[in-house]
Amino acid sequence: NAGVTQTPKFQVLKTGQSMTLQCAQDMNHNSMYWYRQDPGMGLRLIYYSASEGTTDKGEVPNGYNVSRLNKREFSLRLESAAPSQTSVYFCASSEAWRTWENTEAFFGQGTRLTVV
Amino acid sequence: AQSVAQPEDQVNVAEGNPLTVKCTYSVSGNPYLFWYVQYPNRGLQFLLKYITGDNLVKGSYGFEAEFNKSQTSFHLKKPSALVSDSALYFCAVRDYGYSTLTFGKGTMLLVSP
Numbered sequence: 407n408a409g410v411t412q413t414p415k416f417q418v419l420k421t422g423q424s425m426t427l428q429c430a431q432d433m434n435h436n437s438m439y440w441y442r443q444d445p446g447m448g449l450r451l452i453y454y455s456a457s458e459g460t461t462d463k464g465e466v467p468n469g470y471n472v473s474r475l476n477k478r479e480f481s482l483r484l485e486s487a488a489p490s491q492t493s494v495y496f497c498a499s500s501e502a503w504r505t506w507e508n509t510e511a512f513f514g515q516g517t518r519l520t521v522v
Numbered sequence: 523a524q525s526v527a528q529p530e531d532q533v534n535v536a537e538g539n540p541l542t543v544k545c546t547y548s549v550s551g552n553p554y555l556f557w558y559v560q561y562p563n564r565g566l567q568f569l570l571k572y573i574t575g576d577n578l579v580k581g582s583y584g585f586e587a588e589f590n591k592s593q594t595s596f597h598l599k600k601p602s603a604l605v606s607d608s609a610l611y612f613c614a615v616r617d618y619g620y621s622t623l624t625f626g627k628g629t630m631l632l633v634s635p
Contacts, residue, residue: 451623456621511568516563516564
């Protein structure tokens with residue numbers, strides 16, 4: 407059981423280049439999320455998708471776009487990468503995210519992105 | 523708004539001693555609280571959660587956490603630390619009625635032999 411799979415694991419981009427981070431989960435979860443992790447900042451939510459067909463902005467959405475391709479897949483796109491987007495990106499999923507429900511999130515292994 | 527604070531950047535403890543990693547939270551409603559652990563170059567792993575009920579919650583790898591509503595705290599504890607417990611620990615909170623989870627900045631736990 408793979409859980410949450412992210413690709414690629416590492417990436418170096420030049421300023422202004424674009425790329426898409428891929429995420430897939432095989433747990434039939436409804437909700438999926440993209441976080442970035444920076445030293446001393448913890449994890450900050452970029453975008454999330456509470457259910458297939460919906461996406462919403464999180465705490466730090468600027469410079470990013472997302473696509474919920476189907477129930478399994480949730481991609482994060484950087485249209486024009488900037489050095490400030492150098493970070494470790496984590497995708498996560500959870501069974502349900504209606505406000506009265508509470509299930510833990512499962513995380514992928516992360517993508518380490520460097521923008522030079 | 524919801525927020526969580528982990529006041530210690532690092533906690534040092536000797537193997538075999540009890541450990542505590544602190545977490546305080548702020549919500550306007552009822553909190554749902556979580557602890558996660560991250561080993562080097564890995565994703566986050568779920569340890570335990572508090573939803574309702576008993577204030578002492580038991581989780582994976584012998585960890586437990588105590589919910590204290592009056593002090594708005596959810597400290598992570600373990601009676602006897604192992605060197606293999608050394609990792610980065612995150613506390614997270616979600617207020618009832620909110621759709622998103624807010625993480626603390628993390629606490630590095632170092633257990634010395």
